[in-house]
Amino acid sequence: MTARLTAALAATLLMAAPTQAQNVEGFRPLFEDRLHQQGDGFSLCVNTLSMTADFERALAQAIGDILLTDVKIIDIEPAAPPRPLDTALPYTAEQIYILMAEQCDGFFGFTVAAGYPDWLTISYPYLVGNQILVTRDQAYNKLEDVPRDRPIGSRFGTDGDASLITYLQSLPESARWKRFGYGENKLLLDRLNDGTVAAAVIWEPTLQFATSGDPKAAGYKQLEAPFKITSTQVGIGIRTIDSYLKEELGDAIKALIADGTMDTLLKEHHLAGDSSTPQTELSR
Incomplete structure (x- = not known):
């Protein structure tokens, strides 16, 4: 072997x-x-x-x-x-x-x-x-600030993805954000960076590593989430x-x-x- x-x-x-x-x-x-x-x-x-x-x-x-x-x-x-x-x-x-x-x-x-x-x-x-909810739009402070017609991104199969899906399914269909799932963390961040998604649920150590330990300086902002995200x-x-x-x-x-x-x-x-x-x- x-x-x-x-x-x-x-x-x-x-x-x-x-x-x-x-x-x-x-x-x-x-x-x-x-x-x-x-x-x-x-x-x-x-x-x-x-x-x-x-x-x-x-x-x-x-x-x-x-x-x-x-x-x-x-x-x-x-x-x-x-x-x-x-x-x-x-x-x-x-x-x-x-x-x-x-x-x-x-x-x-x-x-x-x-x-x-x-x-x-x-x-x-x-x-x-922690699995955290982040955005690049500095005008947002919580998930409810994100327009309902703007999608939320997440990484397939993660704890954060499961928490997001459970929350979205608890909402009336007319009040749900669309969820865009991605198979790689880099692709998830790329789509957040280019505006394809308005916010994303991501593992904090991943975001820290991607920004050399300073997400704020790289333009990311953590949002308050109305649901519990499992660490x-x-x-x-x-x-x-x-x-x-x-x-x-x-x-x-x-x-x-x-x-x-x-x-x-x-x-x-x-x-x-x-x-x-x-x-x-x-x-x-």
Whole structure:
């Protein structure tokens, strides 16, 4: 197995079809019997094409420092073409299974959600980001200021997209904004920038990264939303049988959040800005 296999961030990408599930079962002995030969250390894998890759490498080092252990950082280069401003890649459950059997004790970039296979568990979240509603029209302050004939954009399949759809469906049809869904974050921002959509629901770390940590200077304004938008939590994927590692990583992440290190790293890597809610509040 080469290092060109990676993990999908979305839980839906890990829900294997019945035929895939049967194939995965064939690798279970390898997966469960793998011996760790790194002494007291462990390996953490990073998706090299993710916008969070540099942050996660720095976080892996910080985790090793706080646990006083060796952490081997393994860069996994996906075979699929990269999507700008993204973290997710569409790989099968079988590919992820084999990769974690052979190389990764933990893999950065999994959303904390239900529905994962029984062999995979997710650590305490190391990154919690709000889904926010933004515009480039400085005259707007809240969603109700946006004319009803102007569409609202969102990224397909995200927590923010689901929240927007639920809200729009609760309105009378005559009072609904149109929703334009996009498959990539960059395309969503492009359509907001060129005026195709009047506002957009986007993950705040994505907007921060796209603007080098200063959305306001780049011309974006956050709007008040009349509906609750679920935040997105990201953790480390770990084999379920490695429950001890899940506890160790969770303790380290909590400590790095509590002492402010996590916020510092996020700002250094343009995934948060001065106006961002601290992780100490988001992780409660």
